Amino acid sequence: MFCFQCQETAKNEGCTIRGVCGKSEETSDLQDLLIYVCKGIGIYGTKLNRMGVTDLHIGHKVCQALFTTITNAAWEDGAIISRIKMALAIREELRQKYDATCITASGKAFEGQLPDCAVWYSDNDTEIQAKSLAPEVRITATENEDVRSLRELLIIGLKGIAAYADHAAILGFEKNEIYSFILEALASTTEDHTVDEMVALVMKSGEIAVTTMALLDEANTSSYGHPEISEVNIGVRSNPGILISGHDLKDMQELLEQTEGTGIDVYTHGEMLPANYYPAFKKYAHFVGNYGGSWWHQNDEFESFNGPVILTTNCLVPLKKDSSYLSRLYTTGVTSYPSATHIVDRPNGGTKDFSAVIKQAKKCSAPAAIESGKIVGGFAHNQVIALADKVIEAVKSGAIKRFVVMAGCDGRNKSRSYYTEVAQNLPKDTVILTAGCAKYRYNKLDLGDIGGIPRVLDAGQCNDSYSLAVIALKLKEAFGLDDINKLPISYDIAWYEQKAVAVLLALLFLGVKGIRLGPTLPAFLSPAVVNVLVEKFDIKPIGTVEEDIEAMMAGK
Numbered sequence: 244m245f246c247f248q249c250q251e252t253a254k255n256e257g258c259t260i261r262g263v264c265g266k267s268e269e270t271s272d273l274q275d276l277l278i279y280v281c282k283g284i285g286i287y288g289t290k291l292n293r294m295g296v297t298d299l300h301i302g303h304k305v306c307q308a309l310f311t312t313i314t315n316a317a318w319e320d321g322a323i324i325s326r327i328k329m330a331l332a333i334r335e336e337l338r339q340k341y342d343a344t345c346i347t348a349s350g351k352a353f354e355g356q357l358p359d360c361a362v363w364y365s366d367n368d369t370e371i372q373a374k375s376l377a378p379e380v381r382i383t384a385t386e387n388e389d390v391r392s393l394r395e396l397l398i399i400g401l402k403g404i405a406a407y408a409d410h411a412a413i414l415g416f417e418k419n420e421i422y423s424f425i426l427e428a429l430a431s432t433t434e435d436h437t438v439d440e441m442v443a444l445v446m447k448s449g450e451i452a453v454t455t456m457a458l459l460d461e462a463n464t465s466s467y468g469h470p471e472i473s474e475v476n477i478g479v480r481s482n483p484g485i486l487i488s489g490h491d492l493k494d495m496q497e498l499l500e501q502t503e504g505t506g507i508d509v510y511t512h513g514e515m516l517p518a519n520y521y522p523a524f525k526k527y528a529h530f531v532g533n534y535g536g537s538w539w540h541q542n543d544e545f546e547s548f549n550g551p552v553i554l555t556t557n558c559l560v561p562l563k564k565d566s567s568y569l570s571r572l573y574t575t576g577v578t579s580y581p582s583a584t585h586i587v588d589r590p591n592g593g594t595k596d597f598s599a600v601i602k603q604a605k606k607c608s609a610p611a612a613i614e615s616g617k618i619v620g621g622f623a624h625n626q627v628i629a630l631a632d633k634v635i636e637a638v639k640s641g642a643i644k645r646f647v648v649m650a651g652c653d654g655r656n657k658s659r660s661y662y663t664e665v666a667q668n669l670p671k672d673t674v675i676l677t678a679g680c681a682k683y684r685y686n687k688l689d690l691g692d693i694g695g696i697p698r699v700l701d702a703g704q705c706n707d708s709y710s711l712a713v714i715a716l717k718l719k720e721a722f723g724l725d726d727i728n729k730l731p732i733s734y735d736i737a738w739y740e741q742k743a744v745a746v747l748l749a750l751l752f753l754g755v756k757g758i759r760l761g762p763t764l765p766a767f768l769s770p771a772v773v774n775v776l777v778e779k780f781d782i783k784p785i786g787t788v789e790e791d792i793e794a795m796m797a798g799k
Contacts, residue, residue: 244258244259244260244261244262244268244271244272244275245257245258245259245271245381245382245383246258246262246266246271246382247382247395247765247766247767248314248395248399248402248740248741248767249263249264249314249739249740249741250652250654250656250738250739250740250762250763250765251263251264251654251655251656251739252766255763255764255766256766257766258271264314264315264560265318265560265561266314266318269320269372269375270317270318270320270323272375272376272380273320273323273324273327273371273372273375274311274312274317274323275375275380275381275382276327276371276374276375276380277308277311277312277323277326277327277330278309278312278398279360279379279380280308280327280330280331280334280360281305281308281309281330281429282358282360282361282429282430282432282433283334283358283360283361283362283363284301284305284330284333284334284337284426284429285305285425285426285427285428285429285430285431285433286357286358286360286361286429286430286433287334287337287338287340287341287361288301288302288305288337288423288426288430289423289426289427289430290341290353291337291340291341291344292423292426292427294344294348296340296344297419297422297423299417299419299422301333301336301337301422302408302417302419302421302422302423302425302426303408303409303412303417303422304329304330304333305330305333305405305422305425305426305429306404306405306406306408306409306412306422306425307326307405307409307577308326308329308330308405309401309402309405309406309425310402310405310406310409310556310557310577311323311326311577312402313402313403313406313557313577313740313741313742314557314739314740314741315538315557315558315559315560315740316556316557316559316577316578316579317577317578317579318559318561318579318580318581319579319580319581319583322579322585323579324368324371324372327371328366328371331364331365331366334361335364338361341353358433359379360433361433382395388769388771389438389769389771389772390438390441391769392767392768392769392771392772393438393441393442393445393772394431394432394441395767396445396744396765396767396768396772397428397431397432397441397444397445397448398428398429398432399741399744399765399767400445400448400449400452400741400744400745400748401425401428401429401448401745402741402742402744402745403452403740403741403742403743403744403745403746404421404425404448404451404452404455404745405425406490406556406557406741406742406745407452407455407456407458407459407706407742407745408421408422408425408455408458408459409576409577410459410462410463410490410491410492410706411455411458411459411461411462413491413493414462414463414465414466414492414493415462416458416459416461416462416465417458418454418455418458420451420454421451421454421455421458424447424448424451425451428444428447428448431444442775445748446748446751446752448745448748449748449749449750449751449752449753450752452745452746452748452749452752453709453712453749453752453753455745456706456708456709456746456749457709459706459709460623460624460706460707460709460710463492463521464625466492466493466496466523467492467496467521467522467523467524468521468522468523469522469623469625469626470517470520470521470620470621470622470623470625470626470702470703470707471520471522471621471626472520472619472620472621472622472626473519473520473525473619473620473621474617474618474619475516475519475520475532475533475617475618475619475620476531476532476533476616476617477532477533477534477614477615477616477617477618477687478532478612478614478615478616479510479531479534479609479610479611479612480508480531480609481609482506482507482508482529482609483506483507483508483549483550483604483605483606483607483608483609484507484508484509484510484531484534484548484549484550484604484607484609484610485498485502485507485508485509485510485550485551485552485553485600485601485604486510486511486512486534486545486548486550486551486552486553486610487509487510487511487512487515487552487553487555488511488512488513488514488515488538488541488552488553488554488555488558488559489513489514489515489553489554489555489556489557489558489576489578490514490515490555490556490704490705490706491555491556491575491576492518492521494553494555494575494576494595495511495515495518495524495555496523496524497589497594497595497597498553498597498600499524499527499529499530500594501594501597501598501601502529502597502601502604503527503529505529505601505604505605506605507529507550507601507604507605508529508530508531509527509529509530509531510531510532510533510534510548510610511532511533511534512533512534512535512541512544512552513535513536513537513538513541513558513680514538514556514558514679514680514704514705515533515555516533516620517620517621517701517703517704517707519532519533519620519621520620520621520623520703532617533618534548534610534613535548535613536653536683537653537680537683538558538559538560538653538680539560539653539654539655541558541559541560542560542562542563542566544613545566545568545571545572546566546567546568547610547611547613548568548610548611549607549608549609549610549611550571550603550604550607550608550609550610551571551572551573551600551603551604551607552568552571552572552573553573553574553575553586553597553600554572554573554574554575554578554580555575555576555578556576556577556578557577557578557740558680559574559578559580569582569583571603571607572584573585573586573599573600574586575587575588575595576588584599586599586600614687618686618687619697619699619701620682620686620701620703621701621703622676622697622700622701622702622710623702623703623707623710624702624709624710624711624713624714624717627700627702627710627714628713628714628717630696631717631718631721633694633695633696634696634718635718635721635722637693637694637696638722638731641672642672642693642694643672643673643674643693643696643731644670644672644673644731644796645670645672645673645674645731645732645733645795645796645798646673646674646675646676646730646731646732646733647665647669647673647674647675647676647732647733647734647735647795648675648676648677648711648715648732648733648734648735648736649662649665649666649675649676649677649681649684649685649735649736649737650676650677650678650679650681650702650705650708650711650736650737650746651679651681651705651708651736651737651738651739651743651746652679652680652681652705652737652738652739652740652742652743653679653680653681653682653683653684653737653739654737654739654762656762658761658762658763659684659737659762660684661761661762661785661788662681662684662685662735662737663684663685663688664788665735665788665791665792666684666685666688666690666699667685667688667690668788668789668792669792670792670796671691671693671698672693673698673796674693674696674697674698674699674700675690675698675699675700676700676702676711676714676732677699677700677701677702678701678702678703678704678705678706678707678708678710678711679704679705679707679708679737679743679746680705681736681737682699682701684737685699686699686701702714705742705743705746706742706746708746708749708750709749712749712750712753715727715730715732715755716753718730718732726754727753727754727755728754728755728756728757731798733757733759733795733798734750734755734757734758734759735759735761735785735791735795736750736758736759736760736761737761737762738760738761738765744765747760751776751780755780756780756781757780757781757783757799758780758781758782758783759783759784759785759786759791759795760782760783760784760785761784761785762785763784764782764784
């Protein structure tokens with residue numbers, strides 16, 4: 244195996260024996276093969292798009308395949324093999340459609356040479372596993388370090404875009420523009436392009452990331468209302484409960500509907516915390532609040548919760564040897580885990596069936612209390628813009644000297660205490676803008692407020708980093724500035740997995756410069772590619788808490 248897509252990767256170079264995340268070599272190889280087949284789909288899909296033939300269904304299926312390969316999502320090899328078979332079937336469907344289109348246009352089928360990813364085929368599990376070991380499937384098959392770096396930066400960004408596009412599609416919101424680019428970008432990694440052309444594709448992925456996050460924002464707010472300022476309970480009640488984690492709000496909706504009147508309480512965990520901010524979910528009296536913190540605490544928190552746990556997306560970590568909650572663990576969507584019960588996708592026009600979870604929950608003890616009190620969130624763009632006059636006056640009066648965007652991911656690395664320490668040591672006249680699970684490093688600290696404006700404004704999930712961009716653009720307009728970088732905003736971003744990379748590329752597309760990125764710079768960036776990002780966008784690694792705060796307050 245060779246995997247360097249997440250921040251934890253071994254020695255910040257690449258995992259070669261077993262993933263630091265816990266991923267086995269076999270699982271990693273199968274995920275590489277799934278990406279490989281998706282590149283073949285991209286080749287045919289792009290050719291057909293250029294001939295005016297498009298298919299939203301295929302675009303969504305490719306997004307689900309890419310989403311399956313995100314860190315901490317699919318752990319069950321059989322589920323990945325099923326995705327590979329599905330991808331091969333789609334590719335063959337596209338091949339036949341392309342040949343038919345060529346015959347219609349010119350009287351004969353396509354006769355040119357195609358890469359192996361566009362022609363290799365098997366529906367046999369043993370042959371699929373054997374192919375997953377082939378050298379051509381490996382990331383390292385691209386020998387040139389800089390070409391490999393740019394291709395992988397593009398692929399990793401696509402994974403994040405695909406995740407957000409999948410969430411939007413589940414709610415009925417799709418754009419062919421997004422799917423067409425994903426196919427084109429996948430195909431590009433099988434072709435010889437100049438460095439400038441590859442950099443342009445990477446920057447285009449940032450534009451598509453903005454488009455996709457805007458679409459998901461529209462999908463979420465159209466379905467559930469605009470997030471609003473909310474106090475979220477972090478204690479427990481005496482009823483049995485179900486804990487739901489991940490990012491999928493449609494799953495959240497259907498679980499709340501099916502548990503109403505059952506005597507079971509529903510709690511969020513990790514990146515599902517922002518569900519507490521949506522008006523549509525507040526009508527449920529059995530929706531209690533949030534339990535625990537970010538994803539990497541789950542071994543302890545799922546244990547003490549006592550009831551069933553549903554993982555709707557990635558952020559599932561392997562159980563420990565002494566963990567006892569496997570029989571209470573449920574996966575759904577692209578997520579899978581060996582021996583965990585998988586809740587199948589909803590039928591067309593129907594809902595997912597959570598009856599097995601509900602039945603088990605009724606037999607479980609109430610969650611064990613691990614903390615108490617409340618936290619405040621719900622500061623997405625609509626809510627902050629409603630407070631714009633108050634915020635602008637605070638800036639003009641000097642009450643707020645600077646905003647610091649500390650969005651992104653949390654993780655196990657001890658160096659991530661940096662983000663807690665930055666929050667604790669920022670001057671009292673600064674406001675932290677956050678989204679994603681990075682918030683758990685400081686959202687329970689008592690940092691006070693500025694004239695009634697909390698010093699931590701949580702916009703929501705990682706995809707809600709879009710809200711932070713909208714807020715910045717609105718402030719730029721309000722202050723009559725011609726450059727977003729003239730705002731009193733600094734960016735101190737934490738990253739862990741591929742959705743954070745998509746967010747980073749989105750910020751770069753919007754012209755944001757001077758971003759600090761940590762705890763380490765991505766291992767998939769070669770020195771030459773890092774130099775391009777430094778020269779063009781002034782990206783920099785985090786430093787010490789003291790030095791970075793001093794620089795940020797000076798606008799550097």
